Amino acid sequence: MPFDLAQAIRDAAPGAVVNVPAGAYAANLLIDKPLRLIGMGKVVLDGQKHGSVLRVRTGGVVKLAGLMLVGGRTGLAGGGVALEAGELEMLSCTLRFNEAPAWGGGGLCVRGSAKARVTQCRFEGNLGRQGAGVLVDEAGQAVLRDCLVAQNAAFEGGGVCAKEGAAVELFGCTLADNKVLGDAPRGGAVALGGTMTRAPKVTLSHCIVAERTRGASLVANVEAWPGSLALTHNLFPEWCQALGGDNRFGEPLFVGEGSEPYFLTRESPAVGAAQPQAYGAEDRDVLGRARGQPGDLGAFAFL
Amino acid sequence: MPTRIGQRLSVAVKDRTVSRAEAEEIVQAARAERKWTPALQGELSTFVMKHGSKMDAQAKAVLEDFISSSRPRADLRDPLALKEHRTDVTWTPVGPDASLFVDGITADDVMQGYIGDCYLAAGVASLAAADPELIKKAIKDNGDGTFTVRFFEGVGEGGRARQVRVTVDDDVAKKPGGEALYLSARDGKEEWPAVLEKAYAKWKGGYERIGNGGFASDLFQTVSGRAADWGEVKDYKPDALWKKIQSTTSRHRPVAAGTFADNDPRANYSGTGVHGDHFYTVLGATEEGGVKYVTLRNPWGMDEPTGNGADDGVFKLPLTDFVKMYENIEFGG
Incomplete structure (x- = not known):
């Protein structure tokens, strides 16, 4: 009898582990209790354009590991994962080709007071009106570590968008080739903007932010009600020198071809550029490889 | 000078x-x-x-x-937040004989402007239909041509909601032809829809920031201070959805619904009089001759399926059509 994922989630006791056998599953599921969903092999959850792949609304912690979430499309927010309440831990997941055209967060949307901790994940080819890869809104919080955010497209915040009182931290991530379109495109990689009464906080550290096409604003902070932006020890394109700080500026020199075009070449200024002790012995890159010392900027370790 | x-x-x-x-x-x-x-x-x-x-x-x-x-009117010199969206507009007072409210507050007052905030226009009309007193309480006329709108921030975010007060003047943006660019009232002398939207835009960072899509439920929360609920239409069994609409509107709570995107394969709006990628006010749920209907309003204040009387944007859809044509639905708390 084929594995019924929806039934397995319904039957699972709060806090239970659901091991999902390798395979492709049509999925537009609501997770409303603490749960661990673990892919056993190659597991694809396909939203089939019929809504978010997963909506998470719980008081506890939901953990997702080893899943590929594709084909989500919602008129709300969060085509891949819509985190509406509770906490989400996502490890080694890929969110690809998901859409939230009406609002945003093609890959992931975090809103309300929800919190997401995202490690070694990929956000690729997602679409959203704002924050095509990741949208963090209201008082949501997200930490992305060792993640690849690439080739996503939005009107505002091609990679990541933080709004209202959101807090977003990116460490050791690669944001590359994200796009902003429309009449007033803003924030090819990252956009943030608050309100009269609260401001989002965004920190980027040890990241590579790269665009093949020079855009109006790679990292955009809304002028009227700006958010708090801290950029430390990242690699940005040469044309972004105005960002200043202790960031580096130049071409990241990706491999640029093959199955992992954002691998670093030996000549890349990101190689060995991490601050001493930035990564611990346990730290891994997006592929799960040891970071080494002193370590490299971005999602991929150079080996 | x-x-x-x-x-x-x-x-x-x-x-x-x-x-x-x-x-x-x-x-x-x-x-x-x-x-x-x-x-x-x-x-x-x-x-x-x-x-x-x-x-x-x-x-x-x-x-x-x-x-x-003469009644002097304050000029707040609208901040950058309200200027950046369009530069080829003129900002002028609604008019010397304008009034915040004319003949009460109704959904029919609300006419969406030329930015992509149908969620807000439909939401404002939903609030007007469900609980006009709420709008009346939210907007204070300062008597000098300025208005202070009270919103709630942080509703549904776990902590205690905070009140936010935003003061705007009554200047409205007009296109070169004299047409209102943003939200306006069907009666050109009525100010409240423009004032409410202007304050919301100022609070959120400008018309550009609110004119890029959004949730009606956000507006419900920020005006009422009560947590809203939202979901996809397909999450409900049709009869249960119909009952929820009926019970929510009869409790004087706002409801709004959004259609699928224009290019979404799940719906084809050609020739239906309903538009894709658009938000509508949900005015109620009725049953006639054993058929269940949902009553809706286009926030444009016009443009509706044929056979629904005067073209005021209000129309009835059989429930069976509603669940096929609408993707998400949002309920005020």
Whole structure:
């Protein structure tokens, strides 16, 4: 009898582990209790354009590991994962080709007071009106570590968008080739903007932010009600020198071809550029490889 | 820099006398000012006090009558947040005989402008239909051409919601042809829809920031202070959804629904009179001859499926069609 994922989630006791056998599953599921969903092999959850792949609304912690979430499309927010309440831990997941055209967060949307901790994940080819890869809104919080955010497209915040009182931290991530379109495109990689009464906080550290096409604003902070932006020890394109700080500026020199075009070449200024002790012995890159010392900027370790 | 009215006053006293005709000219010049501010009123009052002895009695009476009857209006010099969206617009007061509310508050008052905030326009109309008192309480007329709108921030975010007060003047943006660019009222003298949207835009960082899609439920929460609920239409069994709409609207809570994107394969709006990628106010749920209907309103205040009477944007859809054509639904708390 084929594995019924929806039934397995319904039957699972709060806090239970659901091991999902390798395979492709049509999925537009609501997770409303603490749960661990673990892919056993190659597991694809396909939203089939019929809504978010997963909506998470719980008081506890939901953990997702080893899943590929594709084909989500919602008129709300969060085509891949819509985190509406509770906490989400996502490890080694890929969110690809998901859409939230009406609002945003093609890959992931975090809103309300929800919190997401995202490690070694990929956000690729997602679409959203704002924050095509990741949208963090209201008082949501997200930490992305060792993640690849690439080739996503939005009107505002091609990679990541933080709004209202959101807090977003990116460490050791690669944001590359994200796009902003429309009449007033803003924030090819990252956009943030608050309100009269609260401001989002965004920190980027040890990241590579790269665009093949020079855009109006790679990292955009809304002028009227700006958010708090801290950029430390990242690699940005040469044309972004105005960002200043202790960031580096130049071409990241990706491999640029093959199955992992954002691998670093030996000549890349990101190689060995991490601050001493930035990564611990346990730290891994997006592929799960040891970071080494002193370590490299971005999602991929150079080996 | 001297004001236009100041320059006219200087001319008037040059020959050391002010005739009635000159006084009337001055009043006309004052009325032609883009905005009759307290500063301009003060300037004219000072002029009458200082040069009253040089005027004949009729001229002085004309000026004093205008000063006592004119209502000065504050000019808040709209911040950058409200300027950046379009530059080819003029900002002018709604009009000298404008009023915050005209004949009460109804959904029919609300006419969406030319930005992508149908979620907000539909949401505002939903609030007007469900609980007009809420809107009345939210907007305070400061009596000087400015209004203070109270919103709630942080609703549904776990902590305690905070009140936010945003003051705006009554200048509205008009396109080169004179048409309102943003949210307006069907009655051109009614101000509340424009004031509410303007305050929301100022709070959120500008029309550009709110004109890029959003949730009606956000507006429900920020105006009412009560947590809203939202979901996809397909999450409900049709009869359960119909009942939820009926019970929510009968409790005077707002409801709005959004259609699928235009290019979404799940719906085809061609020839239906319903538009894709659009939000609608949900006015209620009824049953006639054993058929369940959902009553909706297009926030454009027009453009509806045929056979629904006057083209005021209000129409009924059989529930079976509603669940096929609408993707998400949002309920005010």
